[in-house]
Amino acid sequence: MTEDVEEGSEAKKNDVLTFKVPGRILDLSGLEAEFRAISAACGKVLTAEIAARVCTKSGTHLIKLVSPRTDGDHAVLRVDAEGENAKQQLLPSVNAPDIPFAKILFRPLEVTGYPTKSVIQHVMYSDDISEIVLRAFTSVFGADVLKSIRSVILGPPPEILKLSHGEFPIIFIPSPDGGDLQITPVSPAAAFMDIKEVSGLYFQKQVKDAPRVPRGRWHKQAVSSKPQNISGAIGGQRFRFLAEMPRGLAQYDAELYRYVNGGSFPRWRDPDVAVWVMRYADLIDRDKEYNNQDTRAGLDRLADRLINDALAFTEEIVREAASMANAHDIAVESLEKSPRPATVLLRRSWQKDGFDRARLVLGGAHFDYREKQIRKDV
Structure with missing residues (x-):
């Protein structure tokens, strides 16, 4: 069962149109109604062109996390880790006007008895209910929109053809063909969100007579006054921590x-x-x-x-x-x-x-x- 979004209710709108898991438990029969609530919360029409633009600028690695001066057309990578069973998580890196549309595609859907997944994840990694979910999505947003999503997400990833001259670290390694390769390490965008989850335990308040709360040398740093410049799915603060290598053995x-x-x-x-x-x-x-x-x-x-x-x-x-x-x-x-x-x-x-x-x-x-x-x- 779902609830319709009340007109002018910002709290309701944020509950429906969000990158976070909203806690709105659904059954399969309520999917179409939920997508209509999501569309109403967006208040704008999701076209095939917009869907393609959002998907094109969604990746496993967001180059803007390294340098905010990165060109928007060369800002994302989609990398599949070979030999791993873990599913790769995409995050959007779109301009501010497209964030509401990104929330439609990346909104987590909590269906009773099944893993919580977004429309993008159902397209990438189908399961027993993916056909039902995508059929409900099509009934609200149109078959041309789903076709556009599949074409981009399941197609070849965008190529990075240039980097800004700014903050990119550079490492040289030997090339199998002789000479050196210049590489630039980039962390998965999901790591940004995962570190917030991992570090949360270290910032808990110590309760008297309770087990000792673990501490560490952590530091919070604001990413930007407008975090949507990197990704609407990333908010809050960047975490830094100091990891020291153990002393070398004699x-x-x-x-x-x-x-x-x-x-x-x-x-x-x-x-x-x-x-x-x-x-x-x-x-x-x-x-x-x-x-x-x-x-x-x-x-x-x-x-x-x-x-x-x-x-x-x-x-x-x-x-x-x-x-x-x-x-x-x-x-x-x-x-x-x-x-x-x-x-x-x-x-x-x-x-x-x-x-x-x-x-x-x-x-x-x-x-x-x-x-x-x-x-x-x-």
């Missing part, structure tokens, strides 16, 4: 986090280790030419020191990784097996020819023997 913490989540074992970054490995390599070379009980004992001590320090490092990593895994409900058994001392010692930056020399001595028979002896004694 290198050790980042490597430990990657390891816990399936990455490689962290590197042992003590710069002195490379110096001691090279000293060990020098002693190995000398041992080939001259050795006695004292030089052999010194060689063993240096190898043992490298092995024990590497084992201590791996034990520390495994212990901290297990603690982090438990905190994040990750199975400890999924962690990569801790590497042998030789691998721990080698995984670092080396000077010229240093890596080959280190790999030779750390993979040699003496180092392998000392590792077996240490593990046997543990």
Whole structure:
């Protein structure tokens, strides 16, 4: 059931002719009467030409939200997000005289038992009652108007051929064909309305003894004294908020986090280790030419020191990784097996020819023997 619009009643008119959900619950038999009430509230004739103009200037992205100096004929985009099930929301960006006509096409219709949708949405995304809704619309506004809407909305989107020289951000990215692409990021117009809904919770008043109201660093800024210059469907204030990135992890913490989540074992970054490995390599070379009980004992001590320090490092990593895994409900058994001392010692930056020399001595028979002896004694 619907109510007719009383002559001269602004409150009634705004209830019927609106971009907002009006709370006028309808059944299918009352659709034609509701469209007649909408037409009476508009007070002007919606022609096919006007309908085409409104649809042409309706899009998912409104360029005027970036720069109000945008040419009106190059002000909207209609972008379908590939691979997404979500339906794209159009908003009109028309001149002030056309706003009442835009309200006719974008007026939400609340039909009992069905999703709330406008005529534009019924054209774009038909459902079980779309044919009934559009038939009722045609009986009031004419078949030529519906044909005009379908032609524009279901046809190719308008092209943006020029931008104003003002406030557009510019980003350069590599082109697959070589060189660079110049792009200008633009947010969906629906995001403007969605942020108002999301942020509303943060502006609620705190009631005594009630759950604490979440707060944030939000700021309200008036868009324009005439918001219809952007879209009649957008009113009120623009919201700004500050989002801060979490502090970056220190290198050790980042490597430990990657390891816990399936990455490689962290590197042992003590710069002195490379110096001691090279000293060990020098002693190995000398041992080939001259050795006695004292030089052999010194060689063993240096190898043992490298092995024990590497084992201590791996034990520390495994212990901290297990603690982090438990905190994040990750199975400890999924962690990569801790590497042998030789691998721990080698995984670092080396000077010229240093890596080959280190790999030779750390993979040699003496180092392998000392590792077996240490593990046997543990």
